[in-house]
Amino acid sequence: MENTDEVINYHESKFIDQNGLLQTLKIPVVQDLARLKTLPRNFIRNPAATDPIPADTLFEAIDMAKLRGESGRVSELRKLARISKEWGMFTIENHGLDPWVLEHVKNVVKGFFELPFEEKKSSVGTYMSTDNMGYGRNFVKSEDQPLDWIDRLAMKAAPEGATDGLCVWPKNPANFRQVIEKYVKAAREVLDELLQALAEAISLDKGAFSQYFDQKSSEINVRVNYYPPCPRPDLALGITPHTDGSALTLLLQFESSNGLQVCKDNQWLTVPWPCNTLLVNLGDFIEIMSNGRLKSSWHRAMTQSDTDRFSVALFYIPPAQMEIGPVKDGEPIDEEYKKVVVGEYLKHFYKVNPTATKEAIMFAKRADVAHRSRIKMKAEHLKMMMVEHQRRPKPR
Ligand SMILES: O=C(O)CCC(=O)C(=O)O
Numbered sequence: 001m002e003n004t005d006e007v008i009n010y011h012e013s014k015f016i017d018q019n020g021l022l023q024t025l026k027i028p029v030v031q032d033l034a035r036l037k038t039l040p041r042n043f044i045r046n047p048a049a050t051d052p053i054p055a056d057t058l059f060e061a062i063d064m065a066k067l068r069g070e071s072g073r074v075s076e077l078r079k080l081a082r083i084s085k086e087w088g089m090f091t092i093e094n095h096g097l098d099p100w101v102l103e104h105v106k107n108v109v110k111g112f113f114e115l116p117f118e119e120k121k122s123s124v125g126t127y128m129s130t131d132n133m134g135y136g137r138n139f140v141k142s143e144d145q146p147l148d149w150i151d152r153l154a155m156k157a158a159p160e161g162a163t164d165g166l167c168v169w170p171k172n173p174a175n176f177r178q179v180i181e182k183y184v185k186a187a188r189e190v191l192d193e194l195l196q197a198l199a200e201a202i203s204l205d206k207g208a209f210s211q212y213f214d215q216k217s218s219e220i221n222v223r224v225n226y227y228p229p230c231p232r233p234d235l236a237l238g239i240t241p242h243t244d245g246s247a248l249t250l251l252l253q254f255e256s257s258n259g260l261q262v263c264k265d266n267q268w269l270t271v272p273w274p275c276n277t278l279l280v281n282l283g284d285f286i287e288i289m290s291n292g293r294l295k296s297s298w299h300r301a302m303t304q305s306d307t308d309r310f311s312v313a314l315f316y317i318p319p320a321q322m323e324i325g326p327v328k329d330g331e332p333i334d335e336e337y338k339k340v341v342v343g344e345y346l347k348h349f350y351k352v353n354p355t356a357t358k359e360a361i362m363f364a365k366r367a368d369v370a371h372r373s374r375i376k377m378k379a380e381h382l383k384m385m386m387v388e389h390q391r392r393p394k395p396r
């Protein structure tokens with residue numbers, strides 16, 4: 001590592017190794033590494049190249065005012081179905097969330113990350129179980145795993161009492177919890193509306209998805225992602241490719257855009273998502289409930305050399321004990337997905353991730369469908385790797 005006079009702090013990452021033993025790894029806080037000129041070796045991973053977005057691609061924002069109105073609703077639902085199927089995500093406008101609340105979210109998030117490391121640590125713990133909550137980093141499961149260029153803060157904002165007894169809410173800024181909880185309360189209404197719109201958009205009953213989201217026991221996990229400037233964005237990733245273990249994820253980004261990428265038709269594209277606006281990502285549970293008519297997106301986060309980037313993700317998840325499966329709409333359907341208990345699915349999701357391809361969802365697919373999907377996925381992955389290999393400059 002480069003010589004630097006300033007102190008580099010470390011997160012402790014605990015994991016159970018292949019022999020069932022508890023291991024602790026020290027992972028540098030990337031916020032402290034941001035001033036380095038070279039990328040430390042354990043962050044190097046040669047991400048696949050980014051492809052330019054084809055000129056005829058449309059990624060228009062979904063106008064929630066039209067979804068709420070009478071006249072434009074049908075055509076907006078059609079647009080919602082098209083964009084969701086093409087991208088596995090969409091941006092929203094006219095959502096009605098108070099801009100002041102969003103501004104406060106940005107301020108408390110920046111306020112927290114501006115604190116010295118020890119102060120951040122003093123009010124927030126790091127938890128291995130309970131979904132990796134607290135201040136720290138993404139799941140690290142082995143010493144050889146390339147590290148993500150990210151510091152993050154994770155907590156549960158719902159159900160009520162989910163974080164009782166845990167130190168996951170920063171005490172500084174003093175209004176952190178209050179601000180995030182206010183945002184989550186309003187965001188839940190938007191997410192409920194979108195669950196209904198998505199069901200209608202694929203010709204299901206309005207309540208087909210939202211029926212699973214009990215106000216008292218559904219979960220909303222909050223993850224604040226901070227990507228400081230990185231010396232080699234071409235060799236590092238902010239978040240490794242993954243799907244979200246949610247039905248929907250509502251994302252706010254600020255300070256810069258151009259960090260989120262999605263794998264679309266076997267190409268990695270930078271999502272044309274403007275800074276300071278909201279994006280909705282489709283997670284694994286919506287794929288299962290829609291019997292694959294809507295697919296969870298395979299996405300990743302890139303880093304940039306000259307700017308910070310923050311994102312705040314709200315993961316909307318049905319109650320842990322709930323059994324979900326393909327929703328029936330009166331017509332007989334060929335079910336490709338099985339019923340799964342939400343908590344069991346998530347246990348599997350956290351156990352297998354990270355994976356090279358979209359593997360976690362196979363847990364919810366019928367065995368023959370999973371077999372076919374795996375063969376197709378592996379062939380596509382191999383093809384992408386070969387294209388990437390050909391593109392890479394050859395050593396002289
Ligand atoms: O930072 C982003 O835009 C993506 C974050 C993300 O994918 C996640 O938190 O699951």
Ligand SMILES: [Fe+2]
Binds near residue numbers: 242243244299
């Ligand atoms: Fe994600």
